Amino acid sequence: MASGGRPTSKDVAQEAGVSQSTVSLVLGGKWEGRVSPATARCVRDAAARLGYRPNLAARNLRLGMTRTVLLMVPTLTAPFFGPVYTGAARVAARHGFGVVVSTWPDDAVRSADSPFAAPDEAIDGILASSVAVEALGEFRDTPAVMLDSGPADGAPCGPVPTVDFGVADGMAAIAAHLAALGHLRYGHVAAGVDQWTFRARADALAAAVSALPGGHLTRATCAIEVASARDAAGRLLDAPDPPTVLVCDDDLIAAGAYKAARARGLDIPADLSVTGFDDVLLATALEPELTTVRLPAEELGAQGMALLLDLLSGGSPEPRVLPGELVVRDSTAPPARRNRNRPT
Numbered sequence: 001m002a003s004g005g006r007p008t009s010k011d012v013a014q015e016a017g018v019s020q021s022t023v024s025l026v027l028g029g030k031w032e033g034r035v036s037p038a039t040a041r042c043v044r045d046a047a048a049r050l051g052y053r054p055n056l057a058a059r060n061l062r063l064g065m066t067r068t069v070l071l072m073v074p075t076l077t078a079p080f081f082g083p084v085y086t087g088a089a090r091v092a093a094r095h096g097f098g099v100v101v102s103t104w105p106d107d108a109v110r111s112a113d114s115p116f117a118a119p120d121e122a123i124d125g126i127l128a129s130s131v132a133v134e135a136l137g138e139f140r141d142t143p144a145v146m147l148d149s150g151p152a153d154g155a156p157c158g159p160v161p162t163v164d165f166g167v168a169d170g171m172a173a174i175a176a177h178l179a180a181l182g183h184l185r186y187g188h189v190a191a192g193v194d195q196w197t198f199r200a201r202a203d204a205l206a207a208a209v210s211a212l213p214g215g216h217l218t219r220a221t222c223a224i225e226v227a228s229a230r231d232a233a234g235r236l237l238d239a240p241d242p243p244t245v246l247v248c249d250d251d252l253i254a255a256g257a258y259k260a261a262r263a264r265g266l267d268i269p270a271d272l273s274v275t276g277f278d279d280v281l282l283a284t285a286l287e288p289e290l291t292t293v294r295l296p297a298e299e300l301g302a303q304g305m306a307l308l309l310d311l312l313s314g315g316s317p318e319p320r321v322l323p324g325e326l327v328v329r330d331s332t333a334p335p336a337r338r339n340r341n342r343p344t
Contacts, residue, residue, distance in 0.1 A: 007050040016046035023047075067097045069308060071301075072104040072128040072135060074193075078224060078252065079280040080297055084129050084147065087301030095309055097124075104128070104135050125308045127301070130195055133160065145308045145317075147300055150196030161311060162319045163304045167197050167277075168204040170293035170324035171247075174275050175208030177291070177326060178245050181334045183273065184214045187236035187243030189229055189253050192221035198249055201277065205247055218243060222253060229256025230263075237264055237272075244273065244335035251276035251283045254290055254331075269333035279327055288330035295324050 009027070013020045018039060025031040026043040035043075046052075071088055073081045081101075089099045100123075126144040128135060136144050146162045178186070186209050191198045202219070209215040218239065222232035232253075233246055237260055246261075248254040254276035258268060266272045268288060276283055279294035299322055307317040 007052040009052070011050055012043065012047045012052050015050060016043045018043060066122065066124055068123050069097055069099050069125045069127060069305070070123045070139075071099050071101045072126055072131055073101060074104065074129075074131055074195075075224075076101070076103055078250075079282065080250070080278050080295075081129065083297035084301040084304075087298035087303075088127055088305040089301075090298075091302045091305040091309070097305075097309075099127075099305075104131050125312055127304045127308060129300070129304075130197060132195070136160065143308065143311045145304050145311065147304045148197050150200070161307045161317045163300055163307060164319070164321050165197070165295050165300065166321050166323045167200045167293075167295075170277065170295070170326070171201045171204035172208055173324070173326040174247060174277075174291075174293060175205055175212075177328060178247070178273065178275070178332065179208070179212055179215075181273070181332060183245045183335050184212065184216060185241070185243040185245070185335075186215065186217045187233070187246045188217060188219040189233050189236065189246050189248045189257055190219050190221045191224050191249040191253065193224065201249055216243075222256070224250060224252055226252060226256040226259065229253040230259040231256075233257040233260035234263070237261065237266070245332070246272065246274045248274065248276050250278050251280050251286075251290060251292055254292070255282060255286060258286060269331055271336050273332040273335070275332060279325075283327075283329070286331070291329045291332040292327055293324040294327050296322055 009020050009023045013023045022035055022039065023043055025035055026040045027047060031040045069092060071085055085099065085101055092099050123142065126136065126139055126142055127147055128144060128149060129147040130149060133146060133149060144160050146160050148165055149162065150164060151162065188202065188205055190202055206217060209217040218236055220232035220235045222228040229252070233256055236243055236246065246257045248257050254274055257274050261268055261272050268274055274290065276290045276292035279292045283290040283292045303320055303322065310317045
């Protein structure tokens with residue numbers, strides 16, 4: 001090895017007393033049944049002594065792979081997607097893959113400002129989180145897994161493996177908790193986003209309230225931001241017969257509901273209960289801390305990446321559903337006495 005130079009596979013072969021092809025088999029993980037365990041151990045020891053690192057760029061070029069996965073998300077401002085990336089990147093790194101992130105709004109179409117001029121050459125696979133399946137149209141020939149996006153049978157490239165949350169069960173758990181406290185009048189501060197995950201939450205809440213004797217549900221939609229959620233919650237609270245609880249589609253929306261309540265002099269939870277969804281860090285930063293449904297966002301990314309790696313290896317992974325967990329905190333209580341037994 002030249003003084004100060006980077007060690008090569010030839011240097012490792014000389015150090016271990018084997019051929020370069022043997023070094024390639026061992027360090028490429030393809031030695032079993034072709035090289036003895038003792039020889040494999042000798043090669044790895046030689047590589048460690050020399051500080052040898054494979055030239056991944058050259059290896060990937062030979063394999064026709066970039067070892068790069070695109071994580072497609074609708075926004076970078078929502079705190080939910082950070083843990084999704086963390087879980088995906090953790091699993092990807094263990095297999096020599098990297099993850100890049102790009103926003104992909106619902107109305108995204110193929111255009112000159114697309115982040116990938118030739119997507120099939122730039123990435124090996126896609127994790128599409130909380131976006132419509134039609135977003136995969138640009139990546140028709142790229143292996144993909146949908147996360148928290150619902151059934152993907154209508155994908156332009158055929159059926160797509162999915163990892164979803166049990167959001168309907170989570171919303172049903174919130175409704176059951178509130179019903180046990182005695183709430184009958186529900187206000188739904190709903191995300192004004194046409195995505196499966198929010199449609200499933202809305203349907204589950206509507207079904208639970210309709211099954212409740214005397215139950216009544218009103219709804220106002222908003223963007224997933226505090227100011228918009230505050231205004232939507234305010235519209236519900238200003239009604240002639242306002243709800244005793246605001247059920248919010250996510251924790252950021254719940255923060256807006258808190259603002260609306262306090263602007264009207266309402267105490268949480270003495271005068272008004274509030275619930276969220278997702279259990280991001282904000283849920284425990286609010287005062288009182290927020291009753292919500294914990295969704296394992298990091299596990300969603302990790303499971304999605306595991307399915308995608310299986311797909312890239314020629315497998316046919318089955319859909320997975322990750323359950324949520326109701327976390328009861330101090331933002332919910334029985335309805336105030338003056339709000340009980342109001343006629344619907």
